[in-house]
Amino acid sequence: MTGLSVSGITKTFRVELPREDALSALVRFFSGRSPTRTFNALEDISFSLAPGAALALCGPNGSGKTTLLKVLAGITKPCRGAVSFTGKKACLLGFSSILQDRLSVKENARLCAVFFELPGTTAENAEKIMSAGGLAHLRNARAGELSAGMKLRLPFMAALLSGAGLFFIDETLAVGDASFRAKCLAELSALKRRGAILVFATHDMELARGLADAALVLDSGRRIFLGPIGEMPEAAGAAVPGAAFRSGLNRYPLLYEKLKTAGFRLAEAPPASDEELLLVHSRSWLDRLKANDLTPQEEKSLALPYSRQILPLSWRMAGGAIAAARAAASSGNLGVFPPGGGHHAFPDRGEGFCPVNDIAIAARVLLKDGLVKRPAVIDLDAHQGNGTAFIFSGGEVRTFSAHKADGYPRSRVRSSMDADIPAGAADGVYLEAVKKGVKDFLELAKPDLVFALCSADAYEKDALGGLKVSMEGLGERDGFLFKTLAGLGIPVCLVLGGAYSPPEEAALINFNTIMAAAAAYPSFGKTVSV
Ligand SMILES: [Zn+2]
Numbered sequence: 001m002t003g004l005s006v007s008g009i010t011k012t013f014r015v016e017l018p019r020e021d022a023l024s025a026l027v028r029f030f031s032g033r034s035p036t037r038t039f040n041a042l043e044d045i046s047f048s049l050a051p052g053a054a055l056a057l058c059g060p061n062g063s064g065k066t067t068l069l070k071v072l073a074g075i076t077k078p079c080r081g082a083v084s085f086t087g088k089k090a091c092l093l094g095f096s097s098i099l100q101d102r103l104s105v106k107e108n109a110r111l112c113a114v115f116f117e118l119p120g121t122t123a124e125n126a127e128k129i130m131s132a133g134g135l136a137h138l139r140n141a142r143a144g145e146l147s148a149g150m151k152l153r154l155p156f157m158a159a160l161l162s163g164a165g166l167f168f169i170d171e172t173l174a175v176g177d178a179s180f181r182a183k184c185l186a187e188l189s190a191l192k193r194r195g196a197i198l199v200f201a202t203h204d205m206e207l208a209r210g211l212a213d214a215a216l217v218l219d220s221g222r223r224i225f226l227g228p229i230g231e232m233p234e235a236a237g238a239a240v241p242g243a244a245f246r247s248g249l250n251r252y253p254l255l256y257e258k259l260k261t262a263g264f265r266l267a268e269a270p271p272a273s274d275e276e277l278l279l280v281h282s283r284s285w286l287d288r289l290k291a292n293d294l295t296p297q298e299e300k301s302l303a304l305p306y307s308r309q310i311l312p313l314s315w316r317m318a319g320g321a322i323a324a325a326r327a328a329a330s331s332g333n334l335g336v337f338p339p340g341g342g343h344h345a346f347p348d349r350g351e352g353f354c355p356v357n358d359i360a361i362a363a364r365v366l367l368k369d370g371l372v373k374r375p376a377v378i379d380l381d382a383h384q385g386n387g388t389a390f391i392f393s394g395g396e397v398r399t400f401s402a403h404k405a406d407g408y409p410r411s412r413v414r415s416s417m418d419a420d421i422p423a424g425a426a427d428g429v430y431l432e433a434v435k436k437g438v439k440d441f442l443e444l445a446k447p448d449l450v451f452a453l454c455s456a457d458a459y460e461k462d463a464l465g466g467l468k469v470s471m472e473g474l475g476e477r478d479g480f481l482f483k484t485l486a487g488l489g490i491p492v493c494l495v496l497g498g499a500y501s502p503p504e505e506a507a508l509i510n511f512n513t514i515m516a517a518a519a520a521y522p523s524f525g526k527t528v529s530v
Helices: 022-031 065-073 105-115 122-132 148-161 171-175 178-193 205-211 241-249 251-261 274-278 283-291 296-302 307-331 358-368 386-391 427-445 471-487 503-520
Strands: 004-016 036-049 054-058 080-084 089-092 166-169 197-201 214-219 222-228 265-267 334-337 375-379 398-404 417-421 449-453 492-495 527-529
Touching: 004 065, 036 054, 036 065, 036 080, 036 214, 036 222, 054 065, 054 205, 065 089, 065 166, 065 197, 089 148, 105 122, 105 148, 122 148, 148 178, 178 197, 178 205, 241 251, 251 265, 251 503, 274 283, 274 307, 274 358, 283 307, 307 334, 307 358, 307 449, 307 492, 307 527, 334 503, 358 375, 358 386, 358 449, 358 492, 375 427, 386 398, 398 427, 417 427, 427 471, 449 471, 471 503, 492 503
Parallel strands: 054 197, 054 214, 089 166, 166 197, 265 527, 334 492, 334 527, 375 398, 375 449, 398 417, 449 492
Antiparallel strands: 004 036, 004 080, 214 222
16 A cells, blocks of 8 residues: 655636736737736645545635546646655546446446546446445436436445555535435445545535544645644634635625614615725726735735635725725714724735725715815724724824734734733723723824724634623623714724624624714614615
8 A cells, every 4th residue: 555645736828818908808809818927726735644644624615625626636737846656546536427328227337347447347336336335226216316426326435445545536426315424434435444445525514524634724725733633723714814704795684684673774876986986996906906906915915715706896886985984974973884894805815704994985075075184093893903004194083903912914004092912802901902902092082084994803702803802891891882973973994894703693793883873873864875
């Protein structure tokens, strides 16, 4: 038995740029080719597995799991790096394509016997495959009449009988029913005991923990984690920033339901104009957001692997914040825009899920329209508001940020006032720092409108916040903030920023925040921008 050794696998694709501007037309005219850019599907992936070991490949869709399996199986060539293994490989990737619905179960079993190069005669092997899969009594049925899970038993059993020493398995393992899955797991465990190596891609953490010894977590082709399965972060998804962001998005429908039930009206704000975004951002950044033409480095910094769907939302995000800020300024009480809070965005680049800085844009729109003179930002997200601090470093808008002392973001910019809260701080330490900071800041800034970023990510169950504040603690924070501001007669534009705890809890925290604000401003018209 030999081990599997994988060193420095890098796979790059060239993709066409999805744009129709003058430059692209010129490139096409002179070169005869469409302009392209490089897309790194896998970046420098190395690991080795001893005989009898199983590796789970985890990460969101599009993270590179299937590409890596294809490279390992020899279906795709890597641009750099090498795979070394001596012995027979069996590849269970997209294996439904081997099967022919118009043929009988027996004929499909014969196809599988040939495909997996089983030693012995094809007829005998077909019988073995059918009986191992519990399909012998259905030998004359057409494969098309079987459920997807039943059909998959054929290639799966053929692979097991092939005598291979290295198995590649994709997510299709999860297609089978519970009893077939249990049988697969038992068979795969037996293979491991006989010294076979397994590499399988999965979203199923239970399966990963049950079968694998080690895990490799990928995001955008990069290694996020490689190590013993027991040391894999609690939710592999949470180790992947893009996945945490997407899970955070799942709270909005729950939050909106709660708001509607509580009698709030949801009003869709129009997207902001280019002119409004240009009050903060550079033309070149906006052009590149529009064309979805970010460099790999920029995509990495933004941590949005699925930027294609997210980036066009930038204009809507800014529009929502502007609408809520106008509502606050004109009513003198409260405006609310739950998705707002892109506080890591700089004028010419995005960071940490924030392509544009909606708070800064809304503040400049209000200043330009003469609706406010001294707006200020109170940023209670668990991460420092570096982009907002940078944009307003000239002092035109005062900023206060209360956040975890170290960790993300590494590139910090001083706010007018910062409260660095030690990592892991619970209610007592957190609330003291926030309350003192808010009081001192309001005396310093004397604002005529406050943008309040009241995120839920200081919550103890948040995957990315790094603080340990309870739900009650967050309630006390919000109650204090809104009562203080209302007591001073300061209107508030409330945005809710990020949340990476389970969606039900994140939605509840966000809902409680809005309720606390509405309670402090009883004349609030209960219209929330979305
Ligand atoms: Zn945050």
